[in-house]
Amino acid sequence: MAFKGNGINPKKFHKDQLKFYLFLIPFAIFMLLPILFIINHALKPLDELYAFPPRFFVDKPILDNFRNLFDLANTSGIPLSRYIFNSLLVTVAVVFLSVFISSLAGYVLSKKHFRGKHTIFEINNAALMFVPIAVTIPRFLTVSYLGIEDTYFAHILPLIAMPVGLFLIKQFIDQIPNSLIEAAVIDGASNFKIYWKIILPLIKPAIATASILAFQLVWNDLETSTLFTTSESMRTLAFFMNTLAADTNVVVGQGMAAAAALIMFIPNLILFIILQSKVMNTMSHSGLK
Amino acid sequence: MYKDNKSPYLFLLPYIAVFSLFIIVPVAMAIILSFTNFNTVEIPEFIGILNYINLLTQDEIFMQYVLPNTVLFAMIVGPGGYVLSFLLAWSLAQLTPLPRMVLALIFYSPSMTQGVAMAVVWKVIFSGNQAGYANSLLMQWGVITEPLIWLQDTRFILLIMIIVALWSSMGVGFLAMLAGVLNVDESLYEAGAIDGIKNRLQELIYITIPSMKPQMLFGAVMAIVGTFSTGAIGVELTGANPTPGYAGQLIVNHIEDYGFIRFEMGYAAALSVVLLLIIYLFSYVSKKLFSES
Numbered sequence: 082m083a084f085k086g087n088g089i090n091p092k093k094f095h096k097d098q099l100k101f102y103l104f105l106i107p108f109a110i111f112m113l114l115p116i117l118f119i120i121n122h123a124l125k126p127l128d129e130l131y132a133f134p135p136r137f138f139v140d141k142p143i144l145d146n147f148r149n150l151f152d153l154a155n156t157s158g159i160p161l162s163r164y165i166f167n168s169l170l171v172t173v174a175v176v177f178l179s180v181f182i183s184s185l186a187g188y189v190l191s192k193k194h195f196r197g198k199h200t201i202f203e204i205n206n207a208a209l210m211f212v213p214i215a216v217t218i219p220r221f222l223t224v225s226y227l228g229i230e231d232t233y234f235a236h237i238l239p240l241i242a243m244p245v246g247l248f249l250i251k252q253f254i255d256q257i258p259n260s261l262i263e264a265a266v267i268d269g270a271s272n273f274k275i276y277w278k279i280i281l282p283l284i285k286p287a288i289a290t291a292s293i294l295a296f297q298l299v300w301n302d303l304e305t306s307t308l309f310t311t312s313e314s315m316r317t318l319a320f321f322m323n324t325l326a327a328d329t330n331v332v333v334g335q336g337m338a339a340a341a342a343l344i345m346f347i348p349n350l351i352l353f354i355i356l357q358s359k360v361m362n363t364m365s366h367s368g369l370k
Numbered sequence: 371m372y373k374d375n376k377s378p379y380l381f382l383l384p385y386i387a388v389f390s391l392f393i394i395v396p397v398a399m400a401i402i403l404s405f406t407n408f409n410t411v412e413i414p415e416f417i418g419i420l421n422y423i424n425l426l427t428q429d430e431i432f433m434q435y436v437l438p439n440t441v442l443f444a445m446i447v448g449p450g451g452y453v454l455s456f457l458l459a460w461s462l463a464q465l466t467p468l469p470r471m472v473l474a475l476i477f478y479s480p481s482m483t484q485g486v487a488m489a490v491v492w493k494v495i496f497s498g499n500q501a502g503y504a505n506s507l508l509m510q511w512g513v514i515t516e517p518l519i520w521l522q523d524t525r526f527i528l529l530i531m532i533i534v535a536l537w538s539s540m541g542v543g544f545l546a547m548l549a550g551v552l553n554v555d556e557s558l559y560e561a562g563a564i565d566g567i568k569n570r571l572q573e574l575i576y577i578t579i580p581s582m583k584p585q586m587l588f589g590a591v592m593a594i595v596g597t598f599s600t601g602a603i604g605v606e607l608t609g610a611n612p613t614p615g616y617a618g619q620l621i622v623n624h625i626e627d628y629g630f631i632r633f634e635m636g637y638a639a640a641l642s643v644v645l646l647l648i649i650y651l652f653s654y655v656s657k658k659l660f661s662e663s
Contacts, residue, residue: 088464088570089559089578090552101461102469108458109476112537115491116479118503122494134506186385189378201382209591210653211393212598214622215645218629218638219396219403227391242389245542245592272377294542297482325490338490342483349482354475364542364549368584369591370661 119346122339123147130336146336147344153337154321159314161321168300168318171236175299179241180250180291184284187250188276192262202251206369208244217308224309235309236317240299246291252366253287254280286359287366293356297349319345397646403639410633421640432641435616436624439528440648443620444597446532448652451539452593456586458540459548460574474548481541481596489606492534496520496607521608524617530607531618535600543592550585554578583660590656598622598649621645 088097117137122130124142154161189195190202213220220239229235257280265275281288306320322341325334353360404421406414425432458477462470480488495503498519505517520526554577559567562577579586604618605611611627613619619627621641629638 089554089556090463091466094466098465101464105458105461105465105473109473112480112540113476115488115495115537118495119488119491122491133501134510135501135503137503182384182388185381189381193378195378198378201386205389208389208393210595210649211397212595212645212649214599214602215625215649216396216400216642217626218635218642219399220392222399222635223391223395238388239392242385242392244389244393247385272381276381301483323489335490335494339494342488342490346479346483346488350479353478353482357471357475360545361549364546364585365553367546367549367588368582369588370584 116346119339119342122336123343125336127336146340150325150337150340150344153325161318163314164316164318164321167233167236167316171233171305171317172296172299174233174237175240176292176295178237179243179246179295180288182241183243183247183250183291184281184288185276187247187254187284187287188280190247190251191254192257192259192280205244205247209248209369211244213239213304217304220304221308229309231310231312231315233315236299236305236315239305239309240295240302243291243295243298245294248369249294249363249367250284250287250291252368253284253363256366257283286362289356289359290363293352293360296352300348301345400639400642400646403636404643406636406639408634408636408639410635414636417636421637424637425640425644431612431616431619432624436619436621439616439618440601440620443528443532443535443601444648444652447535447539447600448593448597451536451597452543452590454536455540455544455589455593456547459544460551460578462548463551474545477540478545480538481544483538488534488538489603492530492607493521496530498522522614524615527604527608527613527618531604534603534607535597538600539593539596541592541596543589543596546585546592547582547589550582550589551578554581587656587660590660591653594649594652594656598645602626621648 088095091098121137121139123146124139124144126141126143126145129136129140151161154164190198224230224235224239227234227238229238261279261283262275265279270278301319302317303320303323306316310316322338322345325338325341403414405416405418407417407420408414455477462474462477465473497503497505498517498521500506500509500517502517502520504520505514508514509517518526520530558577558581559573562573567573567576601620601622604613604620605623605626608614608618611623611631613623621644625638625641625645628634628641
């Protein structure tokens, strides 16, 4: 007898699916434990942090660790609000600029004929495997040669070229029918108007995805703070939080470091939950040929 | 589509400008500097392939620790994490939408932090005294009698790095492959059933994978990038570069050691080039496996 029916994307629960749960749940637990751990650890009062043997779950949750974190930043001379401001400014700028330039480029790479088009896209595809950490030194030299060390530009400019973002946006624009654009051309719309009024509204899922990837990249980034800035007041939240993590031998420090990790993690999580359906939509067009 | 002579370049200009400046130029610069002796103060001095000769013949630490560590780490975390993300994505596709979404979120969430940012968690879990979670648990179970200093013990550093890297490896590639499995044309499965597909494994090998090759390739490239980007995790975990006994030293750390600690930029650049070649080699193999052309 022929194998009946596929199990992909089922609408209803069937006991056949149980074996997949059996495979997936242990992994889910392994993946989730560290995250549950920082949530619990961040909320532990001092005596529970000191408890022996150590306990996983918090008994009496309390926000002391967060308060200590703020106090520590204040006593070190630079208030936490400064790091938060830096991080927000840099993150917003990178996300906005990177999506803007990627979508401009994605539009013409997808819908225009011109010399060098395929070469440019191929180079970008090759750059998908670019790992910035491999060439930190030349990047450092470039930044210092440009004279933008210790400015916000040093945080923003090195991160806004995102090959993955351009790739996903271009693939998404590929499926917009050309007839839409031709109609607009007949109506006399300029290129920028077509980009602004037709392309952008239609590629919102890809924009959301590129934004979330850019956000994750810049929000967690340590490279620009470590290498491209020299004064403490120009550094980002990720950098400050990471210096805390570097000194976790003291038990009090552990609680604060967990609180710091949680503060870094939550925005990522919320953003992804809000945008997840758009991300999955974009990912359907992510094929690399 | 229609012809237009200048505006495409105008639209591309901003992207190409930053792309060249921060991706192309650094790579080119690494290649050029790798043939020089450069200490950041004096002008680089051309020395031919001396750096590469030294790399192969003089740098015992590189040959003895850094290269084997990197290869081992990359072989397990790269292909291992990749196969795991595919299996998880494929299994998730067999579930109904709500549990699928919740589980996908759980698998994806560690990668949001890019691993390195979560070093704190692992430092506490593997802390070296008896109050550390791993020690406490293993002592309760009677597996060990003395607390182990996990993150300074040369036997465990690389293992812990691999666990952490695998934990955070279900990233963009995982999502792409999940979308890929879900988008396979259903009529293909029906046709397959008529043609004598007997079970899920055959379905997987003869229908699912061949029809989502582009996503498989994208996933592979993302897995490679993820693997080499988490390379700094050893220094984060142990708090020292070089890592104790060089046990967790990867090329990335070796570059930093030579570049920013010893200021031998030319030699560090040669190491960068070697790393880029290794990354390229991995990508080349994935392209051979999954490319459609």
